[in-house]
Amino acid sequence: MTLPLSEPNRLPYWLRRLWPIYCFLAALVTFGYALYDPYQIDGDAVSYMDIGDLIRAHNWHGVVNGYWNPLYPAALALGHVVFHATRFTELHAYYMVNFGVFLLEMLAIVAFTDALIQLRDLREDSTASPNAGSFLPASFVLDRYTLRYLGVGLLVISTQRELSMGKVRPDALLQAFLLLGLAALLKHLASSQLRYAALMGIFLGLAYLTKSFAFLFTLLCIIALILFRAFWQRHSASRIAAASLLALVCFLVIAGPFIAALSRQKGRFDFGDSGTLNYAWFISGTEKMHLQPNQTSLFGASEVHLKHPEKQLLQSPGIFSYRQLPYGTYPDWFDNSFWNDQVKAHMNPRIEIVVVGQCIVRIIRYIANHPEAWLLLVLLLLMGGCLSRDWQPSSNAFWVAPFLLGLGVLGIYGMVNIEDRYITVGLLAILLPLFAALRLSTGVEASATRTAASAAVVLLAILAVGESARTVGELRRELPFAGLPAGWYSPSIFGAAHALNDMGVGPGDTVACIGTTACLYDPYWARLAGVRVLTEIYVPTTPLYPSFAAMPNRDEAIDVVRRQGDKVLIGYFTPGLMTGTNPISAGWHELDSSPFYVLPLNLPTATTTENLHP
Secondary structure, eight states: OOOOTTOSSSHHHHHHHHHHHHHHHHHHHHHHHHHHOOOOOOHHHHHHHHHHHHHHTTOHHHHOOSSSOSHHHHHHHHHHHHTTOOTTTHHHHHHHHHHHHHHHHHHHHHHHHHHHHHHHHHHHHHHOOTTOTTOOTTOBSOOHHHHHHHHHHHHHHHHHTTTOTTOOSSHHHHHHHHHHHHHHHHHHHHHOOHHHHHHHHHHHHHHHHHOTHHHHHHHHHHHHHHHIIIIISOOOHHHHHHHHHHHHHHHHHHHHHHHHHHHHHHTSOOSOSHHHHHHHHHTSOOOOSSOOTTOGGGOTTSEEOOSSOOEEEETTTEEEEOTTSOOOSSHHHHOHHHHTTTEEOOOOHHHHHHHHHHHHHHHHHHHHHOOHHHHHHHHHHHTTEEEOOTTSTTSOOTTHHHHHHHHHHHHHHHTTOOOHHHHHHHHHHHHHHHHHHEEEOTTSOHHHHHHHHHHHHHHHHHHHHHHHHHHHHHHHHHHHHHTOSSTTOOHHHHHHHHHHHHTTOOTTOEEEEESHIIIIIOTHHHHHHTOEEEEEEEOOSSSHHHHHHTOTTHHHHHHHHHTTTOSEEEEEOOTTSOOSSSTTTTTOEESTTSSEEEEESSOOHHHHHHHOOO
8 A cells, every 4th residue: 555655654554544443452451440340439439329319210309419410420320221220230330331431531532632633733834934943834743643542541541540440430521521621622722613612611511510620610711712812813802702602601501400400409609519618628627527516616717607417416426317318328428518508618828738738749649650651751852852832822832721721620629639530630631732742853853753752652552551451351360269240249348238138127227327437438338238327426536446345325325326216237347356245246246247247226126136147
């Protein structure tokens, strides 16, 4: 086959030909994660599953939640229906939903990188001049397909680590819609077509329905649209206003109904309380769990006028009832904005400085734990690439908008609390434009440098897939040795749920819990058993046994819980301590050889005797 004259070697040709195969391999190894990734469920995941149940039941009042947004639960609900899931098989369906989200992320990466290249090339043509020195048209190191390989390779690495299939959380879906929104923004800047401004608003509206963080990010994107078109493209104010207004209208069409429903529920304008509450907890110094109206010393810098606080049944140890909220397996974490309504955060400068410093350290640690892209960037610079200072309005500053928006992601989270799963999308928005902006230095041989750079990028992309394949293989080989039927199966969680059902505790029943592990960190046992946790003995320290043993009014606390009508009390104890041979463990029974133990409260005596094993 004769190659085009513009291609001095066959590598670009083969990169295009092999691109579908690489995408297939990336999807295939990630599907392996969906099959074999281990159990990783936490309290956040249970809340999203509960909202998904409400969506399937068309209980829209319960779906409107100030802390969790509804789009990811809607995806879980769809997966539940498509795979005909039951309580004990739903995790398989939810892992498949996460795999579908990964495919959407791949599409988003391709759309984002292609939009970067389109804007780059158009801006290069419009800003090139005879006096441009070494920065002539087509002087960039990476082409469209090479940047695609890099983007998907980085996505595969991220999916291995912080955005894995086993985490039933919306961060991957949020990343997909944010990248699609950025791609639409770049396409609009490249073409000035209003349809891309509309798509930007639609994708960012979907991102908002995934997590309320996207509300602020949408405003930043509209500002970026206005500034880039005004200062870098010199467009008229009327054209800029039309595009930005259309993007905002399309965003409101998607996000507006939920904002209106939430505002009506709260009795004030409200686009979500997760950011406000996290700011109160991390910056204002407000107590996060079980705040009471009389605990003024725990208000921190916030102004607190709780509308419906948790009902406190006993002060020491703290015992709380959640019967006021009719939704959720563990209502205390199902909607934290309900229990903390009317907590108005204010800045504590001293804490803010400390938190920002901690967030910067976490970002640096994330970069250190994800060195592949940064080492590749350094390698390309050593091979003859250079990062030009094309940021002035008269230059090809195509990278400025996504780069600054990536910094905006890190800045918004970095003011309050940042985790690895929040960082990924921001760094992708920073890194990919930097790679796209790499130019050939003066005096280097263009063809050889581009070939070497493309080979290095493809090698990183292939190694990412290869490492994933190796990890998936190890996970698959470990299943028979661990005696697990599937990766998502947890013997202790599923065993505890089955044991509760066997002793007559099941759907429609209410139970109590003690300790943060059984109550907050991993309440999936309750969802599997079909019960709701409506009473909690709050013991924040772990392990639980020392605090429980040292509790001076232990019998009184258990009597208080028993009077609530809950059938059993569940706690997570270190195995081997709750033997039933001393007053501390008297009456407690192990649930199916798991660390979960049960104390019958309001069970028939016959049921207790027949179905529990000491």
